[in-house]
Amino acid sequence: MSKATLILDAPALQRAITRIAHEVAERNETSADVVLVGIQTGGVLLAGRLATLLAGIWGHSVPIGSLDVSMHRDDLQGRLTPNVYPTVIPFDVTARTVVLVDDVLFSGRTTRAAMDALNDFGRPKRIQLAVLIDRGHRELPIKADFVGKNVPTALTEKIRVQLAEAGGEDSVFIEPFSSTPAAVSGSKKNEGK
Secondary structure (H helix, E strand, O other): OOEEEEOHHHHHHHHHHHHHHHHHHHHOOOOHHHHEEEEEOHHHHHHHHHHHHHHHHHHHOOOOEEOOOOHOOHHHHHOOOOOOOEEEEEEOOOOOOOEEEEEEEOOHHHHHHHHHHHHHHHOEEEEEEEEEOOOOOOOOOOOEEEEEEEOOOOOOOEEEEEOOOOOOOOOOEEOOOOHHHHHHHHHHHOOOO
16 A cells, blocks of 8 residues: 655645635635634634734734534434534624635535534625635535645545644645544544545
8 A cells, every 4th residue: 555645745735825815815805704714623723824814914813713513414324423523603603704614625515514504603694615625526516715725536545634733744645545443533534524
């Protein structure tokens, strides 16, 4: 079995996030209406970085929240017991532009679940999607508005995103999917996107 291949190193990952921040700023002229909501877990860390960059561009802080979609997924029956993380949205999303942030876009099911979960908090004016990696293989008609890097993958491969905030070194790898039970449970988040 072949080993992991580096797709983005730390500088390339930072450039991708910076580019996304500038694209978000360019597309949203009314910056006071924009809020960021990171999808647990990797999306939360990326949303934090985007909030810092956008604050520098716009000159004011950007509200940030976190959203767990585990119980809103449509494939709960076929998955291992979900890990549930906190949802914290300390602002009203009604009539705001909500930028959902995630690390990897795959099937689109996580994004659909995030939109369903977001409805529990109000009715946004608009929802936009920012992802670090779009790996293809969509099962639903969902497309990201802002993409750090498109990485065509095979279904036998997975994307592994490591961020410094989670104790790793900023990097993104593509690697073969391992079918061992430990690997499946440890990588299921990226596989289900």
